[in-house]
Amino acid sequence: xxxxxxxxxxxxxxxxxxxxxxxxxxxxxxxxxxxxxxxxxxxxxxxxxxxxxxxxxxxxxxxxxxxxxxxxxxxxxxxxxxxxxxxxxxxxxxxxxxxxxxxxxxxxxxxxxxxxxxxxxxxxxxxxxxxxxxxxxxxxxxxxxxxxxxxxxxxxxxxxxxxxxxxxxxxxxxxxxxxxxxxxxxxxxxxxxxxxxxxxxxxxxxxxxxxxxxxxxxxxxxxxxxxxxxxxxxxxxxxxxxxxxxxxxx
Amino acid sequence: xxxxxxxxxxxxxxxxxxxxxxxxxxxxxxxxxxxxxxxxxxxxxxxxxxxxxxxxxxxxxxxxxxxxxxxxxxxxxxxxxxxxxxxxxxxxxxxxxxxxxxxxxxxxxx
Numbered sequence: 627x628x629x630x631x632x633x634x635x636x637x638x639x640x641x642x643x644x645x646x647x648x649x650x651x652x653x654x655x656x657x658x659x660x661x662x663x664x665x666x667x668x669x670x671x672x673x674x675x676x677x678x679x680x681x682x683x684x685x686x687x688x689x690x691x692x693x694x695x696x697x698x699x700x701x702x703x704x705x706x707x708x709x710x711x712x713x714x715x716x717x718x719x720x721x722x723x724x725x726x727x728x729x730x731x732x733x734x735x736x737x738x739x740x741x742x743x744x745x746x747x748x749x750x751x752x753x754x755x756x757x758x759x760x761x762x763x764x765x766x767x768x769x770x771x772x773x774x775x776x777x778x779x780x781x782x783x784x785x786x787x788x789x790x791x792x793x794x795x796x797x798x799x800x801x802x803x804x805x806x807x808x809x810x811x812x813x814x815x816x817x818x819x820x821x822x823x824x825x826x827x828x829x830x831x832x833x834x835x836x837x838x839x840x841x842x843x844x845x846x847x848x849x850x851x852x853x854x855x856x857x858x859x860x861x862x863x864x865x866x867x868x869x870x871x872x873x874x875x876x
Numbered sequence: 877x878x879x880x881x882x883x884x885x886x887x888x889x890x891x892x893x894x895x896x897x898x899x900x901x902x903x904x905x906x907x908x909x910x911x912x913x914x915x916x917x918x919x920x921x922x923x924x925x926x927x928x929x930x931x932x933x934x935x936x937x938x939x940x941x942x943x944x945x946x947x948x949x950x951x952x953x954x955x956x957x958x959x960x961x962x963x964x965x966x967x968x969x970x971x972x973x974x975x976x977x978x979x980x981x982x983x984x985x986x
Contacts, residue, residue, distance in 0.1 A: 633911045639903065681913040688895065688926035694919065695891050698898050719898035720914030721905055728909035754893065858890075864897035873907040 633677035633722040634729055637704045638862075639715040639740045642669045646707055653700045654679060660704055663726060665733035668740050671708055672729060677722050702862075709862040713748040715740060716867050728873070736871045743869060750811055750828045751860035755841065757799050757823040759792070760852045791852060798851045799823045802844050809840065814865040822853060826865035834860070892927045899923055 635653055637660070645662030652660045652673025660673045686694040698719055705716045723729050733740075770780040799822035807813045810827035829837045838857075845855035899920055 633913070636905075677911050677913045684915050684918060686919075688891075688919075688922045690891055695895070698891075698895050701898050702894050716898070716902045718902040718904050718916065720916060720919075721903075722911045722913045723905075723909050724911055731909055732905065858893050861897065864901040867902050870904045870906060873905060873909045875908050 631676050631678035633675055633680075634672050634725055635675040635680075636717045636721050636723055636729065636732075637671040637673075637701065638708050638717060639744060640669045640671060640708050641712050641744060642667050644669060644708070644712040646671065646704070646711070650704065650707060652704060653697055657700070663729050663733065665730060666737050668733050668737050668744075670729055670733060671704065672723075672726075673704075675722060680720065680722065683720070705862045705864075713744045714862050715743050715747065715869070716862055716864050731875075732871070732873050735873050739869065739871070743867065746812075747828065747863040747866055749832075750830050750863065751834070752826050752863045752865055753829055753837070753841075753857060753859035754861065755802075755806060755823070755825050755827065756821050756856045756858075757802065757848060758821045758854045758856070759795050760854055794851050795822055795853050798848055798853055802848065802855075805844065809837070812866055814868075826861075828863060828866050829860075892923070895923050896927075 637652070640662070642664040643662075646660050648659070650660045651657035652675065654673075654675050656676075658674040660671055662669050662671055680697070683694050683697060686692050688694060701719050705714055708714045723732065767780070767784065769784070770776040803823050803825060806825055806827050810829055812828040814826045815824070827837075841855070841857055848855045899916060900923075
């Protein structure tokens with residue numbers, strides 16, 4: 627692809643030599659092949675991209691069918707394909723470098739830091755665990771309407787019960803959080819979205835079965851307190867690829 | 877306490893889960909080797925709105941307030957009105973009765 631708006635989309639750091647087989651294409655409506663650029667023991671997966679086209683996503687709405695959704699899943703697909711062949715450090719969605727020379731500078735300047743992070747996530751997957759309180763709507767007992775005073779008293783009892791239940795749910799969420807943190811190789815608290823707990827844990831492949839059995843136990847304990855436990859995964863280590871790397875020309 | 881383990885719900889990776897990761901996480905590069913093409917902050921705000929509206933609609937149903945007695949009197953109005961009517965009726969009857977007694981005793985006094 628040539629043109630005034632060509633840039634180099636970057637997907638992930640990988641180890642040198644761990645490129646994708648031919649036939650894998652990258653992001654965009656007219657996707658270019660995914661390429662591997664190497665330097666030393668470090669590599670980066672890239673594809674040429676029309677940066678003008680990509681910048682149009684700024685105005686995209688977030689819906690299941692939106693272009694943003696399609697491009698995000700394409701990004702995820704490339705990262706996942708790479709994760710099957712070795713450790714990956716995904717880049718933030720939408721990262722576009724000027725050209726191959728810029729990618730080479732990136733590889734050179736952050737070689738050792740990136741290799742250390744790759745070693746940290748090697749052989750591990752990210753799992754998401756989310757706890758949500760079951761909605762109390764529908765559980766409410768019929769209020770006592772025999773008089774105004776008894777109605778208010780039954781409302782007060784109900785609100786008090788809700789309070790106690792929230793307290794119990796908070797307790798179990800804290801306990802599960804500590805449990806998961808002590809259990810996993812690494813854990814990252816994720817931004818809360820109306821949930822009691824939203825956590826990402828990094829789990830060794832060899833411990834995956836034991837982890838899922840353990841989470842099953844936790845789910846049963848949570849359910850007794852009216853808390854739903856959801857897991858997602860396995861994911862590439864998105865939540866464990868936190869690094870801000872600065873590269874300037876010259 | 878022994879509890880039977882349950883299979884945790886393995887939800888398929890939803891768009892929200894994917895976007896939360898690819899937009900919010902990952903290695904960030906700063907510097908002039910980067911062509912700045914996306915306003916990630918703006919996209920993140922849209923993502924938050926998308927997540928919370930989907931979540932809210934799913935959790936509550938769109939008509940949740942119609943079932944909460946704190947937010948609606950529609951369900952209560954009828955029985956209360958009936959009570960009030962019958963109470964009024966019995967009060968009226970009692971007043972008629974007392975008025976009758978007063979008139980009777982007045983007649984006697986005269």
